[in-house]
Amino acid sequence: MLHQTTTAQPIVDDRRQTDTMTDTEPSSPPTQQNIRPRESESSSPPPSAALSEPPGAGYIDGDRAQTTVADTPTEETAAMTATAVLAITAEAVADEKAITDAAVVGEKAAAAANVEVTETAAAADEKPASTAVPLKNIEINVNNKTEVIIGVTPQMQINVNRENKIISKKLQKMEKDKLIAEHEKMWLTTKEASAVSAEDVLSRLRVNFRSGLSWKECEFRRQITGYNEFSVHQGDPLWKKYIEQFRNPLILLLLASAVVSVFMRQFDDAFSITTAIIIVVTVAFIQEYRSEKSLEALTKLVPPTCRCLREEQLESMYARSLVPGDIVYLSTGDRVPADIRLFEATDLAIDESSFTGETEPSMKTTELVLSPKGHTSMKNIAFMGTLVRCGNGKGIVVNTGEKSEFGELFKLMQNEEAPKTPLQNSMDILGTQLSVYSFFIIGLIMILGWIQGRPILDMFTIGVSLAVAAIPEGLPIVVTVTLALGVMRMANRKAIVKKLPTVETLGCVNVICSDKTGTITNNEMTVTTIITSEGYYADVSGTGYNDQGEVHLLKSFSSEQAKQSIYNLLEIGVICNNATINGETLQGQPTEGALLAVAMKNRMYGVNEKYLKLQEYPFSSEQKLMAVKCVNKYDDVKEEIYFVKGALEKVLKQCTKYSNGNDKISLSAKKEQEISTEAYEIGRKGLRVIALAKGESLQDLVYLGLVGICDPPKPFVRESIEQLYNYGVKVKLVTGDAQETAVAIGSMIGLDMIHGQTLSGTQIDNMSDHQLKAMVNNVSVFYRVTPRHKLTIIKALQANGNVVGMTGDGVNDSVALKKADIGIAMGKNGTDVCKEASDMILVDDDFQTIVAAIEEGKGIFFNIRNFVKFQLSTSIAALSLIALATIFRIPNPLNAMQILWINIIMDGPPAQRYIIYLFIYLLIS
Numbered sequence: 001m002l003h004q005t006t007t008a009q010p011i012v013d014d015r016r017q018t019d020t021m022t023d024t025e026p027s028s029p030p031t032q033q034n035i036r037p038r039e040s041e042s043s044s045p046p047p048s049a050a051l052s053e054p055p056g057a058g059y060i061d062g063d064r065a066q067t068t069v070a071d072t073p074t075e076e077t078a079a080m081t082a083t084a085v086l087a088i089t090a091e092a093v094a095d096e097k098a099i100t101d102a103a104v105v106g107e108k109a110a111a112a113a114n115v116e117v118t119e120t121a122a123a124a125d126e127k128p129a130s131t132a133v134p135l136k137n138i139e140i141n142v143n144n145k146t147e148v149i150i151g152v153t154p155q156m157q158i159n160v161n162r163e164n165k166i167i168s169k170k171l172q173k174m175e176k177d178k179l180i181a182e183h184e185k186m187w188l189t190t191k192e193a194s195a196v197s198a199e200d201v202l203s204r205l206r207v208n209f210r211s212g213l214s215w216k217e218c219e220f221r222r223q224i225t226g227y228n229e230f231s232v233h234q235g236d237p238l239w240k241k242y243i244e245q246f247r248n249p250l251i252l253l254l255l256a257s258a259v260v261s262v263f264m265r266q267f268d269d270a271f272s273i274t275t276a277i278i279i280v281v282t283v284a285f286i287q288e289y290r291s292e293k294s295l296e297a298l299t300k301l302v303p304p305t306c307r308c309l310r311e312e313q314l315e316s317m318y319a320r321s322l323v324p325g326d327i328v329y330l331s332t333g334d335r336v337p338a339d340i341r342l343f344e345a346t347d348l349a350i351d352e353s354s355f356t357g358e359t360e361p362s363m364k365t366t367e368l369v370l371s372p373k374g375h376t377s378m379k380n381i382a383f384m385g386t387l388v389r390c391g392n393g394k395g396i397v398v399n400t401g402e403k404s405e406f407g408e409l410f411k412l413m414q415n416e417e418a419p420k421t422p423l424q425n426s427m428d429i430l431g432t433q434l435s436v437y438s439f440f441i442i443g444l445i446m447i448l449g450w451i452q453g454r455p456i457l458d459m460f461t462i463g464v465s466l467a468v469a470a471i472p473e474g475l476p477i478v479v480t481v482t483l484a485l486g487v488m489r490m491a492n493r494k495a496i497v498k499k500l501p502t503v504e505t506l507g508c509v510n511v512i513c514s515d516k517t518g519t520i521t522n523n524e525m526t527v528t529t530i531i532t533s534e535g536y537y538a539d540v541s542g543t544g545y546n547d548q549g550e551v552h553l554l555k556s557f558s559s560e561q562a563k564q565s566i567y568n569l570l571e572i573g574v575i576c577n578n579a580t581i582n583g584e585t586l587q588g589q590p591t592e593g594a595l596l597a598v599a600m601k602n603r604m605y606g607v608n609e610k611y612l613k614l615q616e617y618p619f620s621s622e623q624k625l626m627a628v629k630c631v632n633k634y635d636d637v638k639e640e641i642y643f644v645k646g647a648l649e650k651v652l653k654q655c656t657k658y659s660n661g662n663d664k665i666s667l668s669a670k671k672e673q674e675i676s677t678e679a680y681e682i683g684r685k686g687l688r689v690i691a692l693a694k695g696e697s698l699q700d701l702v703y704l705g706l707v708g709i710c711d712p713p714k715p716f717v718r719e720s721i722e723q724l725y726n727y728g729v730k731v732k733l734v735t736g737d738a739q740e741t742a743v744a745i746g747s748m749i750g751l752d753m754i755h756g757q758t759l760s761g762t763q764i765d766n767m768s769d770h771q772l773k774a775m776v777n778n779v780s781v782f783y784r785v786t787p788r789h790k791l792t793i794i795k796a797l798q799a800n801g802n803v804v805g806m807t808g809d810g811v812n813d814s815v816a817l818k819k820a821d822i823g824i825a826m827g828k829n830g831t832d833v834c835k836e837a838s839d840m841i842l843v844d845d846d847f848q849t850i851v852a853a854i855e856e857g858k859g860i861f862f863n864i865r866n867f868v869k870f871q872l873s874t875s876i877a878a879l880s881l882i883a884l885a886t887i888f889r890i891p892n893p894l895n896a897m898q899i900l901w902i903n904i905i906m907d908g909p910p911a912q913r914y915i916i917y918l919f920i921y922l923l924i925s
């Protein structure tokens with residue numbers, strides 16, 4: 001029988017033996033007890049088998065082998081038995097009990113499911129003695145060890161293969177059920193996770209926070225939990241929706257008239273009316289179905305992503321693939337992808353307004369909450385769907401999809417009907433008004449006809465047909481379909497509209513406020529210039545987040561000293577930093593990535609290891625400054641040092657000295673002026689300026705120098721702005737960057753810098769609303785603004801009657817994006833926060849797409865207007881034709897069927913294609 005190791009062992013003999021074996025038993029040559037090739041009666045393996053098997057592999061006599069199960073199965077025996085079962089089925093079908101016993105006992109048994117059967121040619125001399133059928137050797141791979149069964153007839157082999165398959169399937173299934181049961185025991189609710197320590201959650205969900213789950217394990221867990229998403233609940237079946245369409249009172253009346261026609265023996269009328277009704281209903285049904293489908297598709301256009309640790313690699317992946325136990329990293333601007341129990345939180349503030357209604361972001365901690373009451377008290381949980389306003393953190397996914405707290409909310413939300421767009425509303429009103437008028441006129445016609453003594457049934461069917469034709473009950477649907485189709489067309493042009501009304505607004509935008517970094521520029525930052533506080537000046541070559549490039553010192557007086565100064569300066573940039581570069585991909589903020597890259601180019605490695613980070617003051621667009629408090633690990637006197645980087649004026653405010661070689665010199669007004677001029681000169685080239693300083697206290701820093709970071713405008717922005725201008729849309733730049741940088745970029749992209757003014761955040765602060773409103777139209781560049789200012793600017797523009805679009809990518813844009821008539825977010829590099837706040841998303845961050853979207857928006861608006869006009873004119877034509885004919889006692893120029901046909905044809909451009917299909921179909925059948 002088979003055995004587990006690669007050394008030859010005593011093997012269970014055929015029918016008699018039920019012995020158990022261990023791996024440690026010494027190897028012995030095949031004996032009588034061992035299974036040997038029967039036909040050749042030789043104790044040595046046949047040549048071919050010897051060639052194809054690893055040394056010491058066992059042999060099985062396929063003919064004689066039998067199922068044997070140890071009475072008291074141990075792990076080994078179980079494994080053996082399982083294996084035996086697999087092998088021996090050549091003759092005997094294994095009994096169920098054996099399999100079950102074997103499987104339940106040990107892991108090895110389960111591993112036996114790993115069976116591969118390979119056929120090898122039997123030795124030439126191995127001719128079967130008793131049978132004419134050629135024999136074969138088959139190799140069975142069990143637990144990665146090869147076993148050979150010799151002398152198997154083809155039929156036996158088929159049996160072996162078949163049985164092996166069945167057994168391995170059974171074993172796999174049992175193994176899986178067991179695992180599923182185990183996994184289900186380890187899940188915990190979000191509330192439970194909040195009430196225990198992070199370590200407990202980690203161990204309960206069996207994950208190491210340093211390495212994360214394995215891909216295989218994730219795959220398995222996902223089979224249990226499903227994808228991290230909400231299944232939109234299935235509506236009525238299609239046939240029911242189709243029948244629904246008949247529930248329209250007018251259609252019912254028409255049907256009634258068809259029935260009456262049958263009784264009156266006017267079969268051709270009855271037939272044509274019925275056909276027409278079916279077509280009307282089908283067209284309406286298809287339209288509604290299509291609009292539903294396209295609306296559904298909309299929600300799937302921008303799949304959220306997240307950063308997750310798997311097999312020690314930090315991966316950026318779709319949030320839908322998360323499972324409980326995944327380790328997720330959160331940073332400013334992220335949308336929380338699942339319910340997460342935090343085990344690390346640095347100044348982590350999360351906006352839970354969508355969830356709790358609380359407008360103030362909630363500060364998160366990692367400590368356990370003893371008895372959590374309500375969502376607000378669970379300070380150690382980041383809830384799915386909420387947004388990281390600032391700081392960063394790490395946590396473990398505890399619940400996903402519908403199991404998350406947000407899932408509960410989602411279920412409630414599903415029951416709410418989606419609000420109608422203003423356009424849909426006005427169409428509804430128009431529809432009702434038209435219905436009232438039409439009914440009135442139709443009533444008149446019918447009474448008149450009746451008085452004139454026309455056949456009552458004719459008058460009735462004509463009246464009802466007129467009602468069907470003239471009452472635009474399909475109008476709202478057509479509007480929705482047109483909007484939805486437009487939205488899909490925009491999606492093809494890489495602009496995703498989140499809500500239908502946006503399309504209406506797009507047609508009338510006349511001002512676009514655009515932030516600079518990430519919208520106008522690529523937000524791919526490269527340090528190109530360095531100026532130290534001593535005045536050493538260096539150029540940096542190379543682009544991208546890598547070490548390809550060099551730092552060239554220009555004005556060097558003493559080159560060693562200069563190198564040291566540059567080193568000290570760049571060191572701050574590395575330590576006061578949260579980004580990482582893996583290969584060439586950057587995780588984190590581009591500005592920080594640029595600082596890491598320049599240090600790499602200066603061949604500075606392992607700088608971080610020298611210091612231990614004690615505290616961080618994260619960067620925010622309000623402060624425009626970031627600081628970390630550290631100690632030098634190798635210093636005996638563990639002195640605290642602050643490393644600071646940020647906008648020059650903010651950093652200089654905290655500095656009292658500047659560094660000059662090994663000395664620190666007090667900052668004079670003159671020196672400050674000098675530094676500002678240097679910054680101005682760098683900024684004038686369109687570079688972003690970051691100042692770097694360090695010191696023992698945050699109020700008493702030593703200034704070390706500046707870096708200039710290049711981030712040029714994207715291609716074709718200039719052309720797009722020109723095109724927008726031609727459409728009557730003005731573009732304004734609103735940026736957190738310095739004046740000279742903003743102005744430089746502004747002129748690069750063709751903003752009117754001659755007539756347009758510039759305005760800073762501070763200036764806005766010193767203005768009344770009224771003053772701002774008076775001048776805001778003429779400003780083309782706003783600089784050094786905070787998120788609050790961005791909002792004020794939008795409001796002031798709106799107060800002047802503008803329809804304002806706002807584009808942005810960062811957290812600092814989100815409030816303004818929400819306030820703007822249309823918020824436009826960058827889809828690729830934009831933060832989740834800003835995508836959430838926006839109405840439209842540019843998939844590939846291309847500014848040109850805005851132009852395309854506005855074109856589409858205008859087109860759709862135009863289409864709908866035309867359609868309404870068309871519908872109205874045909875209704876009026878039909879009504880007046882019949883009314884006049886009745887008044888003047890002329891025979892009716894159109895019969896009921898003809899009216900209906902006209903109605904079908906005019907029922908909207910999207911429908912026409914289907915009508916043609918239907919006609920063709922009717923013709924064929």
Ligand SMILES: Nc1ncnc2c1ncn2[C@@H]1O[C@H](COP(=O)(O)OP(=O)(O)OP(=O)(O)O)[C@@H](O)[C@H]1O
Pocket residue numbers: 515516517518589591592619620621622624625626645646647648688689690691734735736737738785786810812
């Ligand atoms: N990670 C950072 N650490 C420290 N300071 C920074 C950092 N990033 C940017 N700054 C400073 O803050 C200023 C602008 O920041 P802010 O976030 O308000 O604007 P932005 O979003 O980068 O630009 P825009 O509003 O045009 O998109 C920069 O000019 C720079 O001096």
Ligand SMILES: [Ca+2]
Pocket residue numbers: 515516517518519808809810
């Ligand atoms: Ca930005």
